[in-house]
Structure formats: C-alpha cells, structure tokens
Amino acid sequence: MTCWRRATSSRGRRHExxxxxxxxxxxxxxxxxVADRRRGPPRRRSGGLxxxxxxxxxTGMGFVLTMVLARQFGALGAGIVQQAIAAATIxxxxxxxxxxxxxxxxxxxxxRQDPAAARGACVALIGWAALGGTAVAGAWLLLDALVxxxxxxxxxxxxxxxxxAWALPFGSVMMVALAATRGFGGVVPFNAVGNIxxxxxxxxxxxxxxxxxxxxxxxxxxxxxxxxxxxxVAVAVMGRRLRRQERSAQGRRGPWLPTRAVRRDVxxxxxxxxxxxxxxxSLLWLDVILxxxxxxxxxxxxxxxxxxxxxxxxxxxxxxRIVVAPQFSARLAADENAEAEELYAVTATWIVLFxxxxxxLLACFSPTLLGLPGEDFTDGVxxxxxxxxxxLALLAGGNIQSLLLMTGRSGWAATNKVVVFAVSLVLxxxxxxxxxxxxxxxxxxxxxxxxxxxxxxxxRRFTGIRPAARRIALALAAATAAAGLPSLLLLATVxxxxxxMVAATALTGLVVLALAALGRRQLRLDLLSxxxxxxxx
Numbered sequence: 280m281t282c283w284r285r286a287t288s289s290r291g292r293r294h295e296x297x298x299x300x301x302x303x304x305x306x307x308x309x310x311x312x313v314a315d316r317r318r319g320p321p322r323r324r325s326g327g328l329x330x331x332x333x334x335x336x337x338t339g340m341g342f343v344l345t346m347v348l349a350r351q352f353g354a355l356g357a358g359i360v361q362q363a364i365a366a367a368t369i370x371x372x373x374x375x376x377x378x379x380x381x382x383x384x385x386x387x388x389x390x391r392q393d394p395a396a397a398r399g400a401c402v403a404l405i406g407w408a409a410l411g412g413t414a415v416a417g418a419w420l421l422l423d424a425l426v427x428x429x430x431x432x433x434x435x436x437x438x439x440x441x442x443x444a445w446a447l448p449f450g451s452v453m454m455v456a457l458a459a460t461r462g463f464g465g466v467v468p469f470n471a472v473g474n475i476x477x478x479x480x481x482x483x484x485x486x487x488x489x490x491x492x493x494x495x496x497x498x499x500x501x502x503x504x505x506x507x508x509x510x511x512v513a514v515a516v517m518g519r520r521l522r523r524q525e526r527s528a529q530g531r532r533g534p535w536l537p538t539r540a541v542r543r544d545v546x547x548x549x550x551x552x553x554x555x556x557x558x559x560x561s562l563l564w565l566d567v568i569l570x571x572x573x574x575x576x577x578x579x580x581x582x583x584x585x586x587x588x589x590x591x592x593x594x595x596x597x598x599x600r601i602v603v604a605p606q607f608s609a610r611l612a613a614d615e616n617a618e619a620e621e622l623y624a625v626t627a628t629w630i631v632l633f634x635x636x637x638x639x640l641l642a643c644f645s646p647t648l649l650g651l652p653g654e655d656f657t658d659g660v661x662x663x664x665x666x667x668x669x670x671l672a673l674l675a676g677g678n679i680q681s682l683l684l685m686t687g688r689s690g691w692a693a694t695n696k697v698v699v700f701a702v703s704l705v706l707x708x709x710x711x712x713x714x715x716x717x718x719x720x721x722x723x724x725x726x727x728x729x730x731x732x733x734x735x736x737x738x739r740r741f742t743g744i745r746p747a748a749r750r751i752a753l754a755l756a757a758a759t760a761a762a763g764l765p766s767l768l769l770l771a772t773v774x775x776x777x778x779x780m781v782a783a784t785a786l787t788g789l790v791v792l793a794l795a796a797l798g799r800r801q802l803r804l805d806l807l808s809x810x811x812x813x814x815x816x
Contacts, residue, residue, distance in 0.1 A: 333470025334597040338590055340478035344502075345587040347482045349580070349652030351489035352498065358580030362431065362571045363439035363499040365564035365583075367447065370419065372560035374412035375451040377552030378404045378545070379458035380684060385544055386462025387609050390524065399537030401521055403545045404455050405514065412451030416444040432572035439499040446503035449510040453477075456513035460520050461604075468516040472509055480505045551690040558696030562703055562726055566711075566719040573711045577655070582716040585659040588648055589666040592637035592674065596630045600678050607678075607685035616742050619682070624747040627677025628754045632795065634674045635758035636787050642667040643766035644780040662720040669724030675751055676731030683734045686741050695733040699726050761790040
C-alpha cells in the first residue's frame with residue numbers, strides 16, 4: 280500500500296518512515312481508533328456511505344424547504360421564515376453550550392481511558408444542553424417583551440422568532456444526544472434522525488401549514504415543531520448506545536454523576552466552544568438577519584434562497600467531517616500525528632475534487648436556478664456567484680476546523696471566530712446598506728477565506744501538520760476545469776436552461792469520475808473506500 284512518504288512525528292518533526300511504518304499508519308487510519316484486533320475485524324457496514332447519504336438528503340430537503348417557502352409565501356414570506364430560522368439556528372448554537380462538539384471529542388477518549396465515566400459524561404452533556412436551550416428561549420421572549428414588537432426591524436419577523444423559541448431546548452438536546460452517538464462510534468442515528476427524518480419532515484409540515492392558510496409565523500413554528508420528537512428519539516438512542524458501551528467495556532453500569540475530571544473536561548472544552556459555535560453560526564446566518572433589518576424581509580428571502588443553493592457544495596465536506604472527527608480526536612490523543620496528517624491530507628483533496636464542481640455549476644447556471652422559485656428571486660444572481668467563490672474558499676481548507684478542534688484547542692478556535700465575526704460584522708454593516716445582498720455575499724466570502732487561513736496556521740503550530748496546499752491546488756484546478764468546460768460548452772450551445780444545466784451536470788459527473796479513476800493511486804481512493812465502508816452501527 281502506498282502512502283505519503285512525508286509524515287509528522289508526535290513532536291512535530293518531519294521524518295521519512297520506512298515501508299512498514301507507512302503501511303501501519305495507513306492501516307491504523309482505516310481500522311479506526313477502537314478496533315479490537317483480539318476479537319477479529321468488526322462486521323462492516325457502510326457508515327461512510329450512510330453519512331454521505333444523510334448529508335445529501337439533508338441538503339436536498341433544505342432545498343425543498345426553500346422552494347416550498349418561496350412558492351407558497353413569496354419572497355416576503357420566505358424572508359420572514361428564513362430570518363426566524365437564522366435566529367433559531369444562532370440560538371441553538373448558543374443554547375447547546377458547545378456540548379455537541381464536546382461529546383465528539385470527549386467520548387472517544389473515555390472509551391479508551393475511562394469507560395465507567397461515560398454515563399456521567401452523558402448526563403452532564405444533556406443537562407447543560409437542556410439548561411442552555413431553555414435559557415436562550417427565555418432570554419428572547421423576555422427581551423422581545425421589554426423592547427417591543429420590532430426588535431428585528433419588522434413585527435412579523437419578531438412573531439416568527441417567538442413562534443420557534445419554545446423549541447430551542449428540544450433542539451439543543453437533540454443535537455447533543457446525536458453527537459454523543461457519534462462519540463460512541465456510530466453514525467446511523469445521527470444521520471437517520473438529524474440528517475434524514477427531521478429535514479424531511481420540515482417541508483411536509485410547512486406545506487401543510489400553507490395548505491391550511493397559515494401565516495409565515497405558523498410556518499416557522501412548524502419548522503421548529505419537529506425538534507420535539509427528534510429530541511425524544513435521540514435521547515432514547517443515546518441511552519441504548521451508552522448501555523451497549525458499558526456492557527462491552529466493563530459489564531456494569533457506570534455512575535450517574537460525572538466525575539470531577541469529566542466536569543472539568545466538559546466545561547473546559549465546551550464553554551470556549553460555545554463562543555466558537557455561536558460565532559460560526561452567526562457567520563453563516565447573521566447576514567440573513569442583517570439583510571432583513573437593513574434592506575427588508577423580501578431581500579432576506581432572496582439572499583436566503585441563494586445561500587441555500589450554495590449549501591449544496593458542502594455535502595461531501597459535511598459527510599467526511601462527521602466520519603473523521605472522532606478519528607482525528609483518537610489519533611491526536613494517542614500522539615499519532617502522522618496518521619492524522621495523512622487522514623487530513625487525503626480527505627481535503629477529496630472534498631475539493633468532489634465538492635468544487637458543484638460551486639462551478641451553481642455559478643454558471645445561477646440565473647436558471649434562481650428562476651425556479653419565481654421571478655422575485657432572480658435579483659440574487661450576482662450575489663450567488665460571489666457566494667460560490669466563498670464556497671470554494673471554504674472547501675479549500677478541507678476539515679481543518681475539525682482538526683483544530685480535535686487537538687483540544689477549542690479556545691483558539693473560539694478566538695478565530697471572534698476575529699472573523701468582527702470582520703464580518705464590520706463588512707456587513709459597511710457593504711449591505713449600499714450593495715444590498717451583494718455586500719453580504721462579499722463579506723461572507725472574505726470571512727470564509729480568513730477563517731481557513733487562521734485555523735491552518737494554528738494546526739501547523741500546535742501539531743506540525745501542514746495543509747496539503749499543492750494537492751489541494753491541483754484538485755481545485757482539475758475540479759474547476761471538469762465543471763467549467765462542460766458548462767461553457769452547454770451555455771454556448773443550449774443557453775441558460777434547465778436542460779443545459781442537467782446536461783452540464785451529467786458531463787461534469789462523468790469527467791470527475793474519470794479523473795478519480797485515472798488518479799486513483801494519487802488520490803488514495805483505497806482510504807476513501809475504507810472510510811465509506813466503516814462500521815455504521
């Protein structure tokens with residue numbers, strides 16, 4: 280098995296491992312952090328494929344929801360609901376207090392080092408999430424009552440936000456419980472509930488609300504309502520996974536109360552991560568709210584639709600992040616930096632090769648895509664092209680954010696987000712009043728590039744792991760050509776149309792598959808295959 284010849288020692292020095300070391304390193308990545316070789320190889324199910332499917336379904340259902348909102352409520356109504364969703368998403372980022380990422384970081388370590396502490400850790404994680412979600416919901420309702428009905432610039436938007444606030448505690452608990460199932464080594468519950476069931480139910484509920492003549496606020500409440508059953512199912516599945524872990528590790532139930540060390544780890548990692556997560560989600564969603572306040576809900580609706588289309592390019596990155604984040608944590612905890620570097624390098628290359636063509640296609644056919652929900656949305660074409668450029672910058676970093684977090688430096692990640700958020704806020708306030716949604720798109724693109732650069736510099740400093748700049752650049756060039764040339768050909772011959780877009784997408788897929796086949800050895804597709812076949816559970 281070939282692998283990168285250059286690797287990083289646990290102290291950050293560069294060295295040239297021998298053939299045996301290379302094979303062992305790559306096998307370790309493929310096997311995962313907790314393979315028990317004494318019991319033989321685990322029964323393999325396609326965990327990576329499940330995750331990829333889940334991410335694709337989640338993105339697709341987000342697109343369906345956007346189309347339902349646009350068709351049923353128009354740009355104005357869609358903007359009201361999009362602003363409520365943005366506020367709820369930011370509220371959830373604060374309310375879960377970083378416990379979701381803490382679960383992914385902490386539970387794999389406890390499985391190795393202190394299995395008896397897992398039950399107390401889960402109690403602490405869920406308890407803090409419930410408390411945080413309740414506090415955020417209460418704070419919004421109190422603030423809205425004190426300030427008045429136009430806190431976000433339009434009373435209709437305030438009513439929509441209040442209609443979703445009640446569900447924040449359930450959303451926080453659901454997300455943390457599902458993250459805990461990832462920490463226990465499985466991806467099926469996370470995808471089945473968080474990426475498939477909940478996103479699929481939302482457009483159905485919103486469509487039912489519209490059919491009954493409901494308002495935009497009622498549609499927002501329907502969007503949030505699915506979080507309650509989602510939370511109940513997620514907690515039940517987490518409890519089952521916990522009991523299975525306890526039986527396999529020690530044969531008895533661990534204590535309900537977290538140990539002092541676990542409490543210290545939960546709060547020490549989670550609270551800084553709260554700031555980071557809040558700022559991450561604010562970077563993704565605050566511009567929608569600001570567009571609504573500064574330009575109006577209808578402009579927010581157009582910008583929200585364009586943003587939803589652009590989210591389609593992140594499917595591969597999202598899927599791989601879910602699969603590899605626990606492996607990053609386990610590898611770094613064991614001082615196996617060489618394996619972590621190999622895993623990062625190859626996954627970053629895949630993210631760019633398979634994700635970048637989506638952004639090229641979106642940019643080339645943005646007039647066609649934005650014409651689908653209605654004429655009101657075609658004003659967002661230029662903004663969507665700029666957002667696609669920002670998406671490419673985001674992909675170029677690979678899963679560098681996950682790698683930084685799994686080093687345990689959540690405080691540094693939070694510092695990065697403070698810096699990037701400050702830049703974003705300044706740019707939004709400076710550009711949106713004059714440029715409208717184009718200004719918001721420019722601000723987001725600049726901030727995505729800045730965020731990746733900061734994380735990459737810190738990962739290199741703390742671990743010695745270097746971003747695979749040459750590999751990523753080559754993959755980006757190949758992906759751009761693979762999508763750009765067919766798109767230009769179809770635009771020249773067929774023009775802006777759904778038929779031309781479909782044909783360009785099909786040709787791009789064939790070219791990308793051909794490139795992957797030709798570069799199979801350089802792309803380490805054997806490692807990708809191993810990740811995609813990882814045990815799903």
